[in-house]
Amino acid sequence: MPHPKDHRVAVVTGASRGLGKGIALALGEAGYVVYVTGRTVDPAAHDLGGTVGETARAVTERGGTGIAVACDHRDDDAVAALVAQVRAEHGVLDVLVNNAFAVPDEVTSGGGFWEKPLDAVMMFDVGLRSTYTTTWHAAPLLLASAERAPLVVNISGFGATCYLHGPAYGAVKAGVDKMTHDMGVDLAGTGVSVVALWPGLLRTERTMRVVDGDPDLYRDSLPIMEYPELTGRAIAALDADPALKQARSGQALIGAELAVELGVTDVDGRTPVSRRALLGGPAGYSDAIVR
Template sequence: MTAPQDPAAREEKEPAGAGRRTLEGRIALVAGATRGAGRAMAVELGARGAVVYVTGRTTRERRSEVGRAETVEETAELVTAAGGTGVAVPTDHLEPAAVEALARRVDGEQGRLDVLVNDVWGGEHLIEFGKKVWEADLAKGLRMLRLSIDTHAITSHFLTPLLIRRPGGLLVEVTDGTEEFNRTYRENLFYDLAKCAPIRMAFGLAQELEEYGATAVSLTPGFLRSEQMLDHFGVTEANWRDAVSAEPHFAIAESPAYVGRAVAALAADPRRDRWNGRSLSSGELAREYGFTDVDGSRPDAQAYFRDVVFGGKEASAEEYR
């Protein structure tokens, strides 16, 4: 925990060492990189010099069911602008043939894969909080499970053979909430399953990949200031604190770059195998690796929700930044 700071007094800055090309020559794939955390992870990997394949369903020609305007081509361009090489491959990860073709392309062009990030989701519009399982729309619930579980399983099936070509591979299962945090019910059975499953996937994949010298973890951001969340509150990244009056807990929010830096730090760590099978958060890895969010703070939303929101502790969000 850090001492409270005046947010206005912080200058926007990159974390120490972020400009070094510590991932030059490395090949990464971020599945579900059209927007939000996935986009930021791809950009931060690119900022360290990686070649990053980015996938998603929304392109400049076609929008997915999510209905957002961000495209996978834009993400690839941002990766390249950051200093890496971005390669956009529009892919529906529910289609095994499409993911198999993606794997063949990466194999043909690179011959291996060093970092695989499973960030496919796109189920926010399906969530019905506060409804019992018998009250919820079954079709929406099952679709949510397909988007969060089937996509990740299909992706791992076809891409892990490239990841184990040589020792040192990293697989990141992205979810919402750590294993500890998700002991609290997520107010909708389908959403609860959707966000707990990647944690268990990472645990199982850790067992299967370990003999090949690869590492698998699950990773969560905190209260994410994604494009969709900013739009929900009617704010931008520049004035996001204006939303705190409507949602006080938004004071602990973090930019997508924060969890992106967490992935980049993991990928650059030669001792990342010590995390194998673990459920991690952006705040925990920020303390370990010393990076910060874009405003120079180091928010720990998981600890804030554990202690303050659910634990009843009298403390402000600034004490957890």
């Protein structure tokens, strides 16, 4: 399915719902061809609804081209097939957004880590490992697209440096940030950029279900909650600035701060508010390189 060369081609993982869906929709509004990946193909299969097909259709309705690909990012063969499909259909990959994440409900229930089911370790498979393996499989296509200044975005978060939902969650986010730093070292000079991006408190289906259950508790948080599309808008703006994304390659960035820097507003016109003052910011790393 050929497209004009001025269309940017993106892959957004874990986009049946939530943040991934919002990113995909925002990229669709910006005219991207968006490969929407995820495991959900039947809306009844998940209590929050949503499917890769629904997101892909919404991307097209927003002005882009949505392509649904059912993909379990724990399955390396499935990820390899995804990249092969993008190569066969477009020959380039401009933006890879590693968003897929599996978070058991119990992780956010409070209590010590030993009081939560051990299946919390699934976050290491879909969240940390999947970010690495998807980028590994996509790297040859990204490098072959270097003249188009490709961008890899690894979704991370404030849990990388503050206590948030416990040690397993935090280890994943900290790992994604360090992985991004080290990928930036390896990608230096190739024309491919990589950043980790920290969204704020999001108006996802999962979060809003909690908010609707106790609106008084979240009354003060609602005015500064971000729509999932904000992250996608920030990604599109960063992707449109080759010099800036090269300068920031290897760094972890707070999404709200990046949006303000690039003049991006949320879908309701608000200027996003950084949570740095409350939760802290990204960690720094040594400049030493040992190969």
